[in-house]
Amino acid sequence: MRKHPLRLATAVAAALALVMTGCSSGGDSGDPNTLKVWWWETDDSALSAAWKQAVSIFEAEHPGVTVKQELKTYEQMQQSGQLILDSDDTPDVLEYLKGNATAGVVAKAGLLTDLTDVAKTRGWKLDNTAQDVGLYDDNGLMGSGKRYGITNYGEYVGVWYNQDLFARHDVRVPTTLAEFENALKAFADKGVTPLALGSADYPGPHLLYSLALAHMTERSVAAYQRFEGEADWSAWEKAATTMRQWVEQKYISTDSTGIPAQDAGNAFIAGQYPMFVSGTWWSGQIAEQPTFKTGQFLFPGNELHPGSGGNLWVVPAKAKNKDLAYDFLEITQRPEVQNFLADKGGVPVAAEPGSASSAMGLLVGDRFTELLSGENGGLAWYPDWPVAGLNDVLLANTTNLVGGDASPRQVVEAIKAAYDAGKPSA
Amino acid sequence: MSSLTAVRRRSTSERRSGYWWYILPGAVGFLAVVAVPFGMNLWYSLTSFRGVGDPVFIGFENYQRLLGDPLFWASFRHSVAFIVAMAILPTAIGVVVAAVLFNFISPKFGSKVASFLRATYYLPQILPIAVAGVLWKWMYQPQYGIINTTLRDLGLDGLAQNWLGDSDLAIYAVMNVLVWLQIGYTVVVFMAGLSRVDPALYEAAELDGATWLQQFRTITLNQLRPEIAVVLITTSVAALKVFAPIFVLTRGGPGTSTIVPAYFSFSNFFTTTKVGYGAAVASVLALMISVVAVVLLRYQTRNSEGFEDGRG
Numbered sequence: 246m247r248k249h250p251l252r253l254a255t256a257v258a259a260a261l262a263l264v265m266t267g268c269s270s271g272g273d274s275g276d277p278n279t280l281k282v283w284w285w286e287t288d289d290s291a292l293s294a295a296w297k298q299a300v301s302i303f304e305a306e307h308p309g310v311t312v313k314q315e316l317k318t319y320e321q322m323q324q325s326g327q328l329i330l331d332s333d334d335t336p337d338v339l340e341y342l343k344g345n346a347t348a349g350v351v352a353k354a355g356l357l358t359d360l361t362d363v364a365k366t367r368g369w370k371l372d373n374t375a376q377d378v379g380l381y382d383d384n385g386l387m388g389s390g391k392r393y394g395i396t397n398y399g400e401y402v403g404v405w406y407n408q409d410l411f412a413r414h415d416v417r418v419p420t421t422l423a424e425f426e427n428a429l430k431a432f433a434d435k436g437v438t439p440l441a442l443g444s445a446d447y448p449g450p451h452l453l454y455s456l457a458l459a460h461m462t463e464r465s466v467a468a469y470q471r472f473e474g475e476a477d478w479s480a481w482e483k484a485a486t487t488m489r490q491w492v493e494q495k496y497i498s499t500d501s502t503g504i505p506a507q508d509a510g511n512a513f514i515a516g517q518y519p520m521f522v523s524g525t526w527w528s529g530q531i532a533e534q535p536t537f538k539t540g541q542f543l544f545p546g547n548e549l550h551p552g553s554g555g556n557l558w559v560v561p562a563k564a565k566n567k568d569l570a571y572d573f574l575e576i577t578q579r580p581e582v583q584n585f586l587a588d589k590g591g592v593p594v595a596a597e598p599g600s601a602s603s604a605m606g607l608l609v610g611d612r613f614t615e616l617l618s619g620e621n622g623g624l625a626w627y628p629d630w631p632v633a634g635l636n637d638v639l640l641a642n643t644t645n646l647v648g649g650d651a652s653p654r655q656v657v658e659a660i661k662a663a664y665d666a667g668k669p670s671a
Numbered sequence: 672m673s674s675l676t677a678v679r680r681r682s683t684s685e686r687r688s689g690y691w692w693y694i695l696p697g698a699v700g701f702l703a704v705v706a707v708p709f710g711m712n713l714w715y716s717l718t719s720f721r722g723v724g725d726p727v728f729i730g731f732e733n734y735q736r737l738l739g740d741p742l743f744w745a746s747f748r749h750s751v752a753f754i755v756a757m758a759i760l761p762t763a764i765g766v767v768v769a770a771v772l773f774n775f776i777s778p779k780f781g782s783k784v785a786s787f788l789r790a791t792y793y794l795p796q797i798l799p800i801a802v803a804g805v806l807w808k809w810m811y812q813p814q815y816g817i818i819n820t821t822l823r824d825l826g827l828d829g830l831a832q833n834w835l836g837d838s839d840l841a842i843y844a845v846m847n848v849l850v851w852l853q854i855g856y857t858v859v860v861f862m863a864g865l866s867r868v869d870p871a872l873y874e875a876a877e878l879d880g881a882t883w884l885q886q887f888r889t890i891t892l893n894q895l896r897p898e899i900a901v902v903l904i905t906t907s908v909a910a911l912k913v914f915a916p917i918f919v920l921t922r923g924g925p926g927t928s929t930i931v932p933a934y935f936s937f938s939n940f941f942t943t944t945k946v947g948y949g950a951a952v953a954s955v956l957a958l959m960i961s962v963v964a965v966v967l968l969r970y971q972t973r974n975s976e977g978f979e980d981g982r983g
Contacts, residue, residue, distance in 0.1 A: 327723045354723040500813035502925045503836020634943025644925035650838045
């Protein structure tokens with residue numbers, strides 16, 4: 246019976262500990278010559294490399310100011326970020342989770358600094374759609390309103406494919422949904438399961454959303470993501486029906502309900518599957534595998550693709566050295582930092598075209614820029630964004646769908662019910 | 672004589688009042704870690720609260736919604752399965768294993784062998800649950816997991832299953848892990864209990880020509896009644912609040928086929944940030960566990976009283 250209060254207390258204690266380490270290691274929280282920066286990207290990631298470069302540029306330009314960088318974890322920030330931002334010992338600038346349920350909630354609660362005017366006076370170029378993830382309205386809904394954060398990178402979901410397997414089975418890169426299904430059939434007919442899928446994790450909902458986007462327009466995406474009008478649930482039902490058919494036609498293994506995202510990615514990288522519908526966060530690992538030629542195409546026939554700007558830099562309302570924080574944010578947007586990010590295989594938002602030196606960097610970087618330009622389509626965010634906790638519901642229901650435990654209609658009704666329950670009341 | 676009693680009484684009461692100070696650290700800890708958070712939890716359960724900002728008082732709305740929430744009821748149905756897996760099965764298996772180790776292995780092969788075996792049964796209890804969970808997840812993995820690869824190597828492809836990914840099977844797969852986890856605890860307690868039993872009872876039974884099974888039924892089970900009661904209480908309470916194995920193995924999935932109240936409450940607290948609703952689940956869970964604990968304790972007291980009487 247004590248478990249729950251205890252757990253809450255543990256979370257509070259963990260947050261306090263976090264805040265206190267921030268405090269004790271500095272002991273100088275109000276020191277005007279210290280910039281406290283937190284992020285959770287691990288040292289081997291492209292982002293961490295780019296941000297470390299930003300830190301060294303900052304230090305060179307601010308003699309006498311020390312940067313105290315601390316590495317947190319994603320889970321820490323997800324679960325105790327609110328408590329940290331609400332404490333008196335926040336860092337000056339930190340990486341924070343984009344979305345209604347995270348940045349939206351704290352923005353609404355007044356825990357983040359409004360950067361709208363800062364961005365204007367400093368002339369930051371934030372008018373592309375990737376930067377929409379930093380905008381929150383008075384209800385904490387992402388996509389419009391005041392600017393509370395900026396992002397340095399982007400991501401999108403496409404179809405990774407194994408060029409060697411495509412050549413061996415004489416399959417060409419599909420450009421429409423019908424061609425895509427033919428390609429899937431060609432592999433299935435030869436006893437090869439064409440899609441690597443970990444539906445015990447986010448790849449399940451991502452695939453379902455990609456299929457739903459085939460039947461959606463920019464307006465119905467806005468309705469789903471930003472509650473501008475009625476969401477188009479028939480698109481979801483068509484998507485669920487297709488996905489169920491794909492399971493029956495053995496394009497997807499029913500085993501996938503017991504397979505997490507990492508296992509699915511690993512299996513693709515090991516050459517066991519011809520295709521893997523997932524995001525650009527795999528680009529580093531996929532580029533490094535030496536055994537086969539890889540490529541990526543956008544979900545065939547779709548104009549809209551799951552994707553967005555990345556997580557945010559935010560300045561807590563209680564930060565002590567806001568001007569230094571703004572200087573740092575400005576540096577992260579400079580071409581030298583952005584180009585470096587592209588070079589390391591990241592997907593920058595403001596790099597110069599063609600600046601990446603690696604083939605993978607060029608592929609994902611330039612395609613992202615193209616998606617941002619909106620000429621041949623655009624970014625449709627992620628299916629779990631509109632409502633807090635929708636991710637769990639989507640996961641539970643895609644596993645039910647793949648496992649054959651619920652009909653496509655039941656699945657969509659369950660998703661709709663959770664969506665409606667979490668919708669902000671007008 | 673009477674003055675002597677008075678002196679003694681006074682000194683006792685003095686000593687009593689002197690001892691009160693010693694309770695202070697514990698009381699402060701209890702207040703800070705149990706009482707205050709529990710009170711806060713009750714308060715939150717009567718509010719609509721997103722974790723930040725101000726909680727808005729809404730009365731018993733959360734509890735009303737809870738009663739109509741099929742997921743809440745499903746989580747308690749799964750609790751019943753976990754009581755079987757964490758309390759009933761481990762107790763049943765534990766008694767038999769303890770008896771075999773104590774009455775058969777130990778006399779035949781020496782107490783060292785018995786202690787060694789007892790330690791191996793206890794090992795899962797020492798293993799951090801996160802580690803054990805990851806290991807089981809690997810073993811259950813449908814494609815490269817050792818269970819399925821072994822079955823396939825033996826030509827038993829039909830038996831290879833999507834253990835944690837099949838909504839009909841997942842709960843049994845999780846139950847299996849829990850039985851494995853709990854047996855160690857019950858075996859250790861029952862073996863300690865058996866060492867208290869008068870060996871003369873077994874000797875007498877043997878002289879009377881009782882078989883091992885008869886001895887087990889009439890002596891072992893009867894003599895272990897207090898231990899069995901304690902084990903049933905502690906493991907049933909543990910089963911009702913089970914969280915870590917679910918969190919590590921399935922996160923309540925696939926679908927919601929293994930969701931339990933503690934995980935349901937957690938996900939409301941931290942993923943959907945419906946703190947008020949999560950607090951209501953936690954409060955109901957606390958109530959349920961208290962009821963179960965009190966009922967079992969009552970039952971145990973009555974039983975052990977009868978047991979004492981019977982012996983006296």
